[in-house]
Amino acid sequence: MVATVSSSVQIRMLGSFEVRTDDGVFADVPGARLRGLLIALALEAGHAVPKATLVEWIWGERPPAEAANALQRLVSRLRKALPEGLVEGQTDGYRLRVEPNAVDAVRFEGLVGQARNDEDPRRLWLLREALALWRGAAMQDVGLQDSAAFDAAVTRLEGLRLTAMEDRFDAEVALGHGAELVTELTEDALLGGTPNAAPADRLIAAIRERETLLILDNCEHVIESAAAFAHRVLGECRRLRILATSREPLGITGEALWLVEQLALPAEDADPGEIESSPAVQLLRDRAGAVRKDLAITAQLDGHTLSNMARVCRALDGIPLAIELAAARLRTMPLDQLASRLDDRFRLLTGGSRTALPRHRTLRAVVDWSWELLTDAERMVLRRLAVFSGGASLDAAERVCVGDSVEQEQVLELLTALTEKSLLLTEGDSAPRYRTLGTIKEYARDRLAETGESDLARHVHLAYFTELAEAAEPHLRRAEQLEWLATLEAEHDNIAVALRGALAVGEAHPAMRLAAGAGWYWWLGGHKAEGIELLVAATNAPGEVSDEIRAWVYALVVMFMTDGPGDQHQAEEWIHNAYRFPQRSQHPQPATGVRRRAGAHVAGAGRVLARVRTTAGRRGPVGTRTGPAAARQDADHARPGRAGCGCVSRDGARRVPGARRAVGDFVRSDRARGPNRHARRVRPSVRALRPGDRGRHRSRCYRGDHPDAVAAGAAVLAAG
Numbered sequence: 092m093v094a095t096v097s098s099s100v101q102i103r104m105l106g107s108f109e110v111r112t113d114d115g116v117f118a119d120v121p122g123a124r125l126r127g128l129l130i131a132l133a134l135e136a137g138h139a140v141p142k143a144t145l146v147e148w149i150w151g152e153r154p155p156a157e158a159a160n161a162l163q164r165l166v167s168r169l170r171k172a173l174p175e176g177l178v179e180g181q182t183d184g185y186r187l188r189v190e191p192n193a194v195d196a197v198r199f200e201g202l203v204g205q206a207r208n209d210e211d212p213r214r215l216w217l218l219r220e221a222l223a224l225w226r227g228a229a230m231q232d233v234g235l236q237d238s239a240a241f242d243a244a245v246t247r248l249e250g251l252r253l254t255a256m257e258d259r260f261d262a263e264v265a266l267g268h269g270a271e272l273v274t275e276l277t278e279d280a281l282l283g284g285t286p287n288a289a290p291a292d293r294l295i296a297a298i299r300e301r302e303t304l305l306i307l308d309n310c311e312h313v314i315e316s317a318a319a320f321a322h323r324v325l326g327e328c329r330r331l332r333i334l335a336t337s338r339e340p341l342g343i344t345g346e347a348l349w350l351v352e353q354l355a356l357p358a359e360d361a362d363p364g365e366i367e368s369s370p371a372v373q374l375l376r377d378r379a380g381a382v383r384k385d386l387a388i389t390a391q392l393d394g395h396t397l398s399n400m401a402r403v404c405r406a407l408d409g410i411p412l413a414i415e416l417a418a419a420r421l422r423t424m425p426l427d428q429l430a431s432r433l434d435d436r437f438r439l440l441t442g443g444s445r446t447a448l449p450r451h452r453t454l455r456a457v458v459d460w461s462w463e464l465l466t467d468a469e470r471m472v473l474r475r476l477a478v479f480s481g482g483a484s485l486d487a488a489e490r491v492c493v494g495d496s497v498e499q500e501q502v503l504e505l506l507t508a509l510t511e512k513s514l515l516l517t518e519g520d521s522a523p524r525y526r527t528l529g530t531i532k533e534y535a536r537d538r539l540a541e542t543g544e545s546d547l548a549r550h551v552h553l554a555y556f557t558e559l560a561e562a563a564e565p566h567l568r569r570a571e572q573l574e575w576l577a578t579l580e581a582e583h584d585n586i587a588v589a590l591r592g593a594l595a596v597g598e599a600h601p602a603m604r605l606a607a608g609a610g611w612y613w614w615l616g617g618h619k620a621e622g623i624e625l626l627v628a629a630t631n632a633p634g635e636v637s638d639e640i641r642a643w644v645y646a647l648v649v650m651f652m653t654d655g656p657g658d659q660h661q662a663e664e665w666i667h668n669a670y671r672f673p674q675r676s677q678h679p680q681p682a683t684g685v686r687r688r689a690g691a692h693v694a695g696a697g698r699v700l701a702r703v704r705t706t707a708g709r710r711g712p713v714g715t716r717t718g719p720a721a722a723r724q725d726a727d728h729a730r731p732g733r734a735g736c737g738c739v740s741r742d743g744a745r746r747v748p749g750a751r752r753a754v755g756d757f758v759r760s761d762r763a764r765g766p767n768r769h770a771r772r773v774r775p776s777v778r779a780l781r782p783g784d785r786g787r788h789r790s791r792c793y794r795g796d797h798p799d800a801v802a803a804g805a806a807v808l809a810a811g
Contacts, residue, residue: 100174102133103195105248106226108233112174120172124149127235128165132178132187133194134244139181144240151237195224196248203255211262218259225252260293273298277305277320291320295327302330310337311464311512318343338461339512350513353409353528357401366397371404374411378418379426386421399430406433408528413454416440436530437537458534461514468497472505473514473527474544477535478552481584482518482526490555491548524581553589553601560586560608567611579612586612590625599634607640610647623651645669 103109108126110118120126131148132140146158155161166185170178179186191197202221206214229248235241263272276297279290298305305324310317318341321333325345335341340348354371366372379386379400386392392400403426407413417440420429432439440454462470475492476483483491489502497505506525509515514531517523527535539545559582566575579586586609593602606629613622626648630641646669652662 099193100177100189101193101195102129102189103226104130104133104230104233105195105199105224106228107231110173118172118174120169123234123236124165125169125172126233127238127241128169129173129187130230130233130241130244132185133189134196136187136189136191136194136197139184139186141184145185148238148240149235151239153237196229199224199248200251203251206255206258211266215259215262215266218255218262221255222252222259256293260297264297269297273303273305277307291323295324298324298331299328300330301328303328303332305331305333307333307335307337310335310341311339311461314339314341317341338464339508354404354411354414356405356409361401363394363397366401367392369401369404371409371414372397372400375400375404375414375418378415379421382418382422386426396426399426402430403433406430406529407436408530410528410530412457413440413530416454436533454530455534458531461512462534462538465509465512465514468501469505469508469512470538471497472502473509473531473535474539474542475548476515476525476527477532477539478545478548478588479585480588481582482524483585484522484524484581487552487555487582487585488525491551494544549589549592552585553593553605556582556586556589557601557605557608560605560612564608564611567615572615576612576616579609580616583616583618587621587625590629594628594632597632597634599629599632600636600640602629602632603636603640603644605629607643607647610644610650614647614650619651619654623648626651642669 099113101109101111103111108120108130110120110129112118120129127149128145131145142159142162146154146162149162149165150158166178166180177188179188191201199221202217202224206217206221209217229245229252230241233241260272263269273294276290276294307317307321314337317335317337321335321341322343325331325333325343340346354374355369356371357366357369361369367376376386376392386396403417404414407417413436417429417433420440424432429439437453437455437458441452465473471494472488472492475494476488478491479487485503485506488506489499492502492505493499506515510517510525514527516526516528518526536545539548560579563575563579566572586605590602590605590609593605606626610622610626613619613625626644630644630648645665649662649665649669652665
């Protein structure tokens with residue numbers, strides 16, 4: 092006869108060991124032997140268990156000398172841990188007074204037994220209910236050692252589970268549920284739902300000879316187990332094909348990659364029709380139309396509205412989920428306001444669908460998901476890349492991205508890993524550049540600030556591009572000019588952002604040093620407007636700067652100022668200021684020659700501009716005095732430090748010959764002072780400037796590296 096008490100105590104051992112009392116509180120049953128005693132009683136719920144059986148359960152083949160007394164003390168401890176009256180003493184044993192179904196292992200065996208004697212579909216329902224009781228390996232955290240009885244009970248329950256799984260799989264297939272079964276088995280195999288390879292084995296057996304497409308979605312968070320699983324099942328199932336979605340490749344033999352790119356964006360100069368037809372704008376329009384009826388009708392979208400839509404899509408890099416989040420924000424914000432506020436996109440885009448996965452509800456959560464999957468070294472490299480603008484070369488990344496956890500030789504491997512995880516884009520073949528999307532860059536910049544590394548990374552970035560500009564500068568006036576111009580052009584944005592960053596925090600010396608190195612690149616590379624802006628800004632930065640560097644930057648400003656029409660008096664002031672610094676310094680630096688070149692350049696500019704000025708008349712209107720006689724009259728006056736700042740007008744070709752004669756006088760006067768191998772370099776430029784040629788082929792004026800030749804060419808252009 093089974094004696095029980097009316098109790099809602101639940102004992103669970105098919106997974107982690109748990110005892111829940113009547114009021115829902117978990118009872119604390121500490122120690123392996125105490126838990127082993129309770130399990131032995133629970134497996135025979137309502138029945139008396141002999142003392143000898145309990146001793147064998149608990150101590151195995153090594154019972155204590157006074158086994159009966161030791162068992163009695165253990166039972167006494169168990170009674171204190173459980174509700175009163177739950178453990179009952181018998182003449183030759185003990186009984187646990189609970190319902191059999193209150194013990195999950197007993198209930199499992201009962202359901203499996205019923206299923207064997209039933210028919211589908213009830214049989215399938217019983218098997219599902221039985222298997223649902225399992226939460227992991229049987230009695231996984233009991234830890235009872237040297238107990239053959241305990242080990243046998245675990246083995247028996249695991250065997251019953253496998254048999255029940257096989258019976259359930261057969262029933263599922265018989266009822267046409269094969270596809271759902273494959274999905275479940277795959278998830279179990281990937282997520283480790285069982286302590287052995289049973290799910291993968293059953294899956295292979297089910298599809299070995301079938302033509303099957305298996306889809307593995309979002310593999311990045313289980314990438315290692317997904318790769319191992321795919322490799323195994325593909326090796327054993329010849330007709331199987333796997334389509335896996337992930338933010339990085341599985342990395343197994345036979346894998347073919349298909350990159351899912353961002354939606355195509357309209358060009359900057361696209362007309363309204365081209366904007367409207369771009370995939371990114373189409374997605375924004377469709378989603379926006381669902382929350383704003385005025386945006387749903389295509390005919391109502393004017394050019395201004397379409398332009399704002401294009402701005403939104405470009406700011407979000409064409410990322411579909413980001414565009415959908417932006418569209419949701421249009422419920423409470425006008426389109427033009429949304430477009431202007433996307434510089435704070437992570438705070439703005441938080442209104443995702445309530446039914447979406449948590450990682451898809453906000454833009455930050457989207458990027459957080461990828462960030463959390465990175466190693467510490469990968470995170471460091473991604474953070475440091477945020478200081479770049481326009482991408483980074485491998486050399487630059489190896490300089491800027493190293494730190495406590497990243498060595499220089501590791502950077503390439505880490506860049507490759509970030510690219511494979513879709514957090515970097517690569518451009519170029521022979522010398523690839525690594526670039527982040529704007530959304531990723533803003534996120535990485537925030538993370539960089541959180542770690543307090545912003546200033547450190549900016550300084551290393553500034554130092555690298557200063558050294559690059561200084562290394563390139565002398566080559567820009569030599570045969571290898573085009574090669575170095577291309578190198579600096581690729582780093583144009585980085586040079587500008589490095590200089591502007593130094594100016595923003597008042598670092599005068601680093602700013603002037605970079606400006607000095609980049610000046611000739613801006614001049615020859617067609618960036619004169621930006622160049623003169625940055626050069627002047629650098630000279631205005633407060634702080635200590637060496638005379639050598641300041642002299643060269645001032646000389647560059649003079650060169651920029653004397654090219655083309657401009658403020659004569661302003662240019663004259665720059666020439667006088669520039670000339671002071673080479674004279675002040677008494678310690679030349681042969682390695683750089685900065686002071687010598689700056690002084691020669693300014694002096695040359697002064698002499699040439701003075702001679703050109705004489706062709707127009709020092710005090711008369713522009714163009715009123717021409718010819719060699721007038722030039723010679725003022726030759727003695729035009730000496731370094733006293734240069735005028737006039738130029739021959741561009742408004743008529745008749746004035747050009749006078750300029751040519753003035754420069755010719757300058758060349759001849761230099762020759763009279765002694766052999767000058769550079770003077771002949773001026774002549775081709777002077778001869779090239781014929782009436783009607785004003786302003787054409789300016790590059791002819793910059794042959795060679797002699798400052799006077801450069802200044803002469805600049806003056807001729809100014810005169811023409």
